[in-house]
Structures are given as C-alpha cells and as structure tokens.
Amino acid sequence: MPIWINQRDGIQEIAVLLFNRFSNYCLANTVEPMRAANDALGRTAYRWRLLSLDGGPVTSSSGMQLMPDGKLSDMPGGDALFILPSYAYRTYGTPTCLDALRAAARRFETLAGLDAGSWLLAEAGLLIGYSATIHFDEFERFSERFPDVTAVRERWIVDRDRMSAGGATTAFELMQHLIASTHGAAISIEIAGLFMQGDDSERANAMQTPPGDRRVQRALTVMRRHLETPLTVAALARAAGCRQRDLEVRFRRAFGATPRTVYKQLRMAEALRLVRDGELSVSEIALRCGYADPSAFTRAFRVTHGAPPRDHRP
Structure with missing residues (x-):
C-alpha cells in the first residue's frame, strides 16, 4: 500500500535529519532520486529540507561540513522524516534526541530509519509492533536489543507509517519504490537509468524488483526495445520465459501494476522526453511511441501528463 498519500498541493514535503558522521552516499541516494523525479515529471513533486537537532552544522564521515536548513523542532511537519545517523549512532540516543523524535512522530506522516536510523527510532519506542x-x-x-520490534533481514521495509533501509544502496532502492508507488514504474525505471551507464538490460536490472526476478527484468528490456511497435502481453511473457498469467502476477508484485500499464507508462515517459526535445512533430513522436493515430496519442499524453504535448514544448 503506497504511503505517499498526504500530498500538499501535489508536493511531497520531506525532511532528512542528519547527525555528525552521516554518510554522504546515503544522503545522496535519498535526495537525488527525488531531484531526478522532479526533473522527469517537469514539476516540483518533491521538496526536501536537511535538518539537524539543534540547527547547527553537521560534518559527514568524509569530513564535509553541511549547514542544514533548520532545526528539527522548528519544522512544522510533512509527509516523511528520514533519520540518517550513520556512524556512532548509539551515542546519539540521548533523552533530548529521543524526545525530539517522539515529538516529530506527531508532526510527520511517516518516519524512516536509513542505515542505522532504525536504532534511534527503536530507542524512542517508535517501532514497537x-x-x-x-x-x-x-x-x-x-x-536482541529491541524484542518488541520485528527485525527482518530485508534490504528495505515499508510497514504502514514506518520505513527502514539498511544502507546507502538500499536507500536508493527504497526511494525508487516510493516514487514508483506514486508516479508509476516508468519514472522509477528512468531514474535508475540516470544513475548507471550500460545497456537496456543493465538499466532494467537497476530497477528494484523482487529478488532474482529475472523475468520481470527481461520483460522491461523487451518493452524498452519495442516502444515503437508495442508487443502483446503474451509476446512479452514468451520473451521473458514464462506464462502470461505468471508475468502479470510478477509485475503486480514488483510495481503494483499490470505489464500493460507499465508498458504504457514507459511509452508515455519516452513521449514526454521527445516532446521536451522539441525536434520532432507530434505525429512523429506518436509513431515512435507506438501510436498510429496522433489524436489517440494526444489524448493518452494528456491523461498521463496532465496537459497536451504543446504545453510541454521547450
């Protein structure tokens, strides 16, 4: 169930709480996917602020000093608060810190522990159950320390209004999942491609799918190669090496959507990119994205992107 549901004016308000010796890598993997989503959508869908407990500067594990946007207690609230302590996290569980986290839990819709952030949430009693x-x-x-928390060996977990990820790479995967849950798999796949070089197969592998689900990854690769001449779901299933029903189940598990829906999202994402390039006519873009009828393409584009192609021209 997607948790990114309390949008204000269509914008997700996110805060990231940093402590000294925070991981630059984990911070970038949390913020950069949101920045990329804004770019891909052509609007501000995510807005974030970097905070510290006292509003003062924090220094990363690599020695980079960062001046936060403010103090946690001054932040009125938002859709999610990400806690990123990284190294020396056990020394941060002071009464002042834990009280601040408990107070924040009343202002933010969702709390997330990144890297070792779950430890502080558990210390504050915010992960019981x-x-x-x-x-x-x-x-x-x-x-062992928190028997009232169900500790699970997963890369990342979303449990109602609590989230956790065990490291920098898994923070990126969690952000992909959250962005896909709100804006569709195509945006998340596009973001994955931005942060790695390689062929379509590698780009598909970058998209978080159930562990070992190569069939979903194969289907995504085939989709990207056949945007101009869309294949049937049955043909995609054959290319992925499974039955159509099996592929549909796998896609619903991975993206919460059918293969047909994800395929259309990919085609519309490519259409938006071509429209923004401004080099091709709408008729040519329609053909490249699998639409023989420009009028049908324009209608689909408007439904997906909220406005006709001409409104997205540079």
Whole structure:
C-alpha cells in the first residue's frame, strides 16, 4: 500500500535529519532520486529540507561540513522524516534526541530509519509492533536489543507509517519504490537509468524488483526495445520465459501494476522526453511511441501528463 498519500498541493514535503558522521552516499541516494523525479515529471513533486537537532552544522564521515536548513523542532511537519545517523549512532540516543523524535512522530506522516536510523527510532519506542531492518552489521544487536520490534533481514521495509533501509544502496532502492508507488514504474525505471551507464538490460536490472526476478527484468528490456511497435502481453511473457498469467502476477508484485500499464507508462515517459526535445512533430513522436493515430496519442499524453504535448514544448 503506497504511503505517499498526504500530498500538499501535489508536493511531497520531506525532511532528512542528519547527525555528525552521516554518510554522504546515503544522503545522496535519498535526495537525488527525488531531484531526478522532479526533473522527469517537469514539476516540483518533491521538496526536501536537511535538518539537524539543534540547527547547527553537521560534518559527514568524509569530513564535509553541511549547514542544514533548520532545526528539527522548528519544522512544522510533512509527509516523511528520514533519520540518517550513520556512524556512532548509539551515542546519539540521548533523552533530548529521543524526545525530539517522539515529538516529530506527531508532526510527520511517516518516519524512516536509513542505515542505522532504525536504532534511534527503536530507542524512542517508535517501532514497537512494526517490522524493521537495519544495516546488516548491526542486525543481531538490533534484534536482541529491541524484542518488541520485528527485525527482518530485508534490504528495505515499508510497514504502514514506518520505513527502514539498511544502507546507502538500499536507500536508493527504497526511494525508487516510493516514487514508483506514486508516479508509476516508468519514472522509477528512468531514474535508475540516470544513475548507471550500460545497456537496456543493465538499466532494467537497476530497477528494484523482487529478488532474482529475472523475468520481470527481461520483460522491461523487451518493452524498452519495442516502444515503437508495442508487443502483446503474451509476446512479452514468451520473451521473458514464462506464462502470461505468471508475468502479470510478477509485475503486480514488483510495481503494483499490470505489464500493460507499465508498458504504457514507459511509452508515455519516452513521449514526454521527445516532446521536451522539441525536434520532432507530434505525429512523429506518436509513431515512435507506438501510436498510429496522433489524436489517440494526444489524448493518452494528456491523461498521463496532465496537459497536451504543446504545453510541454521547450
């Protein structure tokens, strides 16, 4: 069930709470997918602020000093608060910090522990009755220290209004999942492609899918190669090496959508890119995205992107 549902004016309001020795890598993997989603959508869908407990500067594990946008207690609230302590996290569980997190839980719709952030959420009593994960090095200590939390060895977990990811790479995967849950798989796949070089197969592999689900990845690769001449779902299933029903189940598990829906999202994402390039006519773009009828293409484009192609021209 998607948790990104409390949008204000269509914008997700996100805060990231940083502590000294935070991971630059984990922070970038949290913020950059939102920046890329804004670029891909052509509007501000995500807005974020970087915070510290006292509003003062914090220094990353690599020695980079960062001046936050403000103090946690001054932030009125938002859709999600990401907690990113990284190294020395166990020393941060002071009464002042834990009280601040408990107060924040009343202002933010969702709380997320990144890297070792789950430890602080658990210390504050904010994960009781929830499933959560943490960096694999700390998993045993975490599960023993907090018996009221269901510790699960997963890369990332979304459990109602709590989220957790065990490291920097998994933070990126979690952000992909959340963006896809709101804006569709095509945007998430496009974002994955921005952050890695390689062929279509590698780009498809970058998209978070159920572990070992190569059939979904194969189907995505085939879709991207056949935007101009769309294949049937049956043909996609054959190319992926499974039955049509099986492929539909796998896509619903991976993206919460059917293969047909994801395929259309990919075609409309490519259409938006071509429209913004401004080099091709609408008729030519329609053909490249699998529409023989420009009028049908324009209608589909308007439904997907909220306005006709001419409104997205540079």
